[in-house]
Amino acid sequence: MPPHLKHALPIAFWVAGLALVFILLYAPILSAVLFSFSADRFPSLSMSGFSTQWYAQVLTDRAMLEALWNSLTVAGFTALIATALGFAAAYADYRFRFFGQKAVLALALLPPTVPLVILGLAMLAFFSRIGIAGTLAAVVAAHVVIAAPFAMAVCRLRLAQLDRTLETAAQNLGAPPHSALGRIVLPHTVPAILAAFLITFAVSFDEYVISWFTGGLNQTIPVAVLTTLQGQVDPTIHVIGTLSFTVTLTLVLIALAVVLRQSGGAMSKEETS
Amino acid sequence: MTNTHLKLDGLAKSYGNFIAVEEFSLDICEGEFIAIMGPSGCGKTTSLRMLAGLETADRGEITLAGKRIDQLPVWERETPMVWQSLALFPFMTVRENVEFGLQMRGVARAERRRRADDWLERLGISTYADRNVARLSGGQRQRVALARSLVLEPKVLLLDEPLSALDAHMAIKMQGELKKLQRELGITFVYVTHSHSEAFSLADRVVIMNLGKVEQIGSPQDIFLRPRSKFVAQFVGGISLLEGKVLGREDSKRFLNTRDGKVRLSHSCGLAEGAAAVLAVRADRISVTITPGWGENEIACTLVSEEFAGAVVNLHLETASGHSLVAQLQQRDLEQLDASIGARVYASWHSDDGFLLDRARQSLPGTKVRAA
Numbered sequence: 001m002p003p004h005l006k007h008a009l010p011i012a013f014w015v016a017g018l019a020l021v022f023i024l025l026y027a028p029i030l031s032a033v034l035f036s037f038s039a040d041r042f043p044s045l046s047m048s049g050f051s052t053q054w055y056a057q058v059l060t061d062r063a064m065l066e067a068l069w070n071s072l073t074v075a076g077f078t079a080l081i082a083t084a085l086g087f088a089a090a091y092a093d094y095r096f097r098f099f100g101q102k103a104v105l106a107l108a109l110l111p112p113t114v115p116l117v118i119l120g121l122a123m124l125a126f127f128s129r130i131g132i133a134g135t136l137a138a139v140v141a142a143h144v145v146i147a148a149p150f151a152m153a154v155c156r157l158r159l160a161q162l163d164r165t166l167e168t169a170a171q172n173l174g175a176p177p178h179s180a181l182g183r184i185v186l187p188h189t190v191p192a193i194l195a196a197f198l199i200t201f202a203v204s205f206d207e208y209v210i211s212w213f214t215g216g217l218n219q220t221i222p223v224a225v226l227t228t229l230q231g232q233v234d235p236t237i238h239v240i241g242t243l244s245f246t247v248t249l250t251l252v253l254i255a256l257a258v259v260l261r262q263s264g265g266a267m268s269k270e271e272t273s
Numbered sequence: 274m275t276n277t278h279l280k281l282d283g284l285a286k287s288y289g290n291f292i293a294v295e296e297f298s299l300d301i302c303e304g305e306f307i308a309i310m311g312p313s314g315c316g317k318t319t320s321l322r323m324l325a326g327l328e329t330a331d332r333g334e335i336t337l338a339g340k341r342i343d344q345l346p347v348w349e350r351e352t353p354m355v356w357q358s359l360a361l362f363p364f365m366t367v368r369e370n371v372e373f374g375l376q377m378r379g380v381a382r383a384e385r386r387r388r389a390d391d392w393l394e395r396l397g398i399s400t401y402a403d404r405n406v407a408r409l410s411g412g413q414r415q416r417v418a419l420a421r422s423l424v425l426e427p428k429v430l431l432l433d434e435p436l437s438a439l440d441a442h443m444a445i446k447m448q449g450e451l452k453k454l455q456r457e458l459g460i461t462f463v464y465v466t467h468s469h470s471e472a473f474s475l476a477d478r479v480v481i482m483n484l485g486k487v488e489q490i491g492s493p494q495d496i497f498l499r500p501r502s503k504f505v506a507q508f509v510g511g512i513s514l515l516e517g518k519v520l521g522r523e524d525s526k527r528f529l530n531t532r533d534g535k536v537r538l539s540h541s542c543g544l545a546e547g548a549a550a551v552l553a554v555r556a557d558r559i560s561v562t563i564t565p566g567w568g569e570n571e572i573a574c575t576l577v578s579e580e581f582a583g584a585v586v587n588l589h590l591e592t593a594s595g596h597s598l599v600a601q602l603q604q605r606d607l608e609q610l611d612a613s614i615g616a617r618v619y620a621s622w623h624s625d626d627g628f629l630l631d632r633a634r635q636s637l638p639g640t641k642v643r644a645a
Binding site for chain 2: 163165166168169171172173174175176179183184188
């Protein structure tokens with residue numbers, strides 16, 4: 001323990017505090033996982049038995065499966081486009097020095113700070129004007145707007161570790177710009193690109209407000225869940241919650257592992273040099 | 274060194290209002306070792322970058338072996354560079370780094386490997402061929418950077434302060450190796466540095482730059498013994514300058530009237546009576562005595578400070594008019610001199626050891642030496 005904390009509160013206090021935070025964060029999620037396996041129709045702690053019936057019900061529910069498919073399609077396309085845009089923006093910011101660079105950067109990172117309701121409503125108005133409201137393409141376009149800044153942020157972090165001279169050095173050794181980009185910049189940035197893909201996928205997969213405004217009858221999983229909940233309390237919600245949570249958590253954990261491994265590698269390189 | 278091989282003609286480069294290089298012209302012979310030296314911001318690195326195509330010159334032409342190259346993009350110039358930061362590719366092995374340029378030129382795999390291995394062998398780093406470049410010492414990384422450029426068999430190698438990342442001991446060792454390599458290969462080296470010792474010990478010719486202009490081009494001896502401008506004299510160091518007016522002939526002798534008295538000029542000086550001139554005398558040619566009457570040109574001074582520099586000592590003197598002179602003495606001579614700080618001493622020199630600075634260059638701006 002650092003010396004300045006030595007005579008402060010006992011360590012047990014900090015551990016208890018941390019435990020409380022984690023319990024408050026994860027208890028609702030854990031309860032969803034627990035109740036998804038309950039044999040009862042209504043969630044209660046005196047569970048009468050263990051059952052996978054709700055899983056069977058969800059996996060045979062055509063509307064839910066369609067929503068899942070919509071979600072996967074939207075998230076897949078969103079991740080592809082947002083990552084490409086995010087990398088391109090991060091690269092431009094890394095490679096070039098131009099007038100108004102800071103302003104461009106701020107503008108590019110702005111969308112996630114706009115309230116989703118406003119963004120969703122504005123998107124709906126715009127999409128209906130150009131006649132694509134209510135299509136999955138509209139949802140993808142809207143999701144790209146909020147997801148691309150995340151991709152850009154992740155790629156920028158990685159590019160910041162790359163000496164800007166390297167790309168020039170490659171050109172100096174005879175590599176035309178596309179080769180220098182492909183041989184020097186991309187290999188270095190691949191882990192970040194992968195992480196950006198997973199994170200933007202997760203962002204889109206979880207997003208409710210914009211999907212609800214712009215998706216129309218094409219429901220994604222979060223929209224379908226909320227729609228179901230408005231009608232009745234259905235135990236299949238717990239199943240969907242558990243499945244969604246697992247998908248998102250897996251994606252984020254993989255992204256985290258990729259990012260941690262790359263920075264760990266960079267650190268050990270610095271030590272030896 | 275016969276024909277002009279690499280010709281830089283009137284290169285200029287500005288960034289907005291800032292003039293990085295005002296005018297740079299230089300004819301370089303095949304196999305010549307050129308060092309470009311000057312204080313930070315003098316335009317030396319910009320000039321090198323224009324040569325490599327990393328900066329586009331606003332004006333001027335560059336010709337290499339009779340072919341104009343200044344309009345070629347970087348990757349078509351065949352002017353590989355050893356970078357100050359070395360810029361080795363961090364996620365590649367030593368061999369992959371060296372093979373990179375060959376691969377970009379479409380050399381087949383087997384041939385590429387053979388040529389890369391030749392160079393690794395030649396520079397004594399073949400043991401590390403499969404190692405990641407991040408796991409090498411400074412000297413080894415330096416050799417990889419050299420091998421990576423030289424494997425392309427360039428006609429010209431550009432070096433941008435290549436030894437600045439090394440510790441002093443290693444830098445001196447690499448200096449020797451660089452010179453040897455350059456002689457063996459017979460290719461042109463253009464070497465940018467702010468280090469006097471590197472420039473003077475390596476180069477056939479040294480270019481001194483200041484404020485975007487070439488101050489002087491010449492052999493290290495030339496520049497050391499005959500600086501043409503105040504700036505060069507002060508940049509090279511160890512030179513005392515005396516300003517004054519040229520007097521008329523007396524018995525075929527010529528004199529300069531300075532604020533500290535009349536001093537005799539060497540015969541070779543061809544200035545007209547009344548002309549303003551700056552006389553320069555090297556520190557090692559100035560004798561210091563505690564009694565007057567020992568030398569031909571003698572100025573009474575106060576000993577201001579002593580600066581220990583190994584086998585020699587630099588004495589900083591101040592004349593009655595407040596002018597600074599510097600004299601270099603052997604340790605032994607200093608012991609015999611037996612003068613303490615603040616003592617009155619006499620500085621003298623033989624008139625043949627004094628030389629006048631090039632008049633055309635005396636009134637240049639920026640004669641103040643900036644931090645190198």
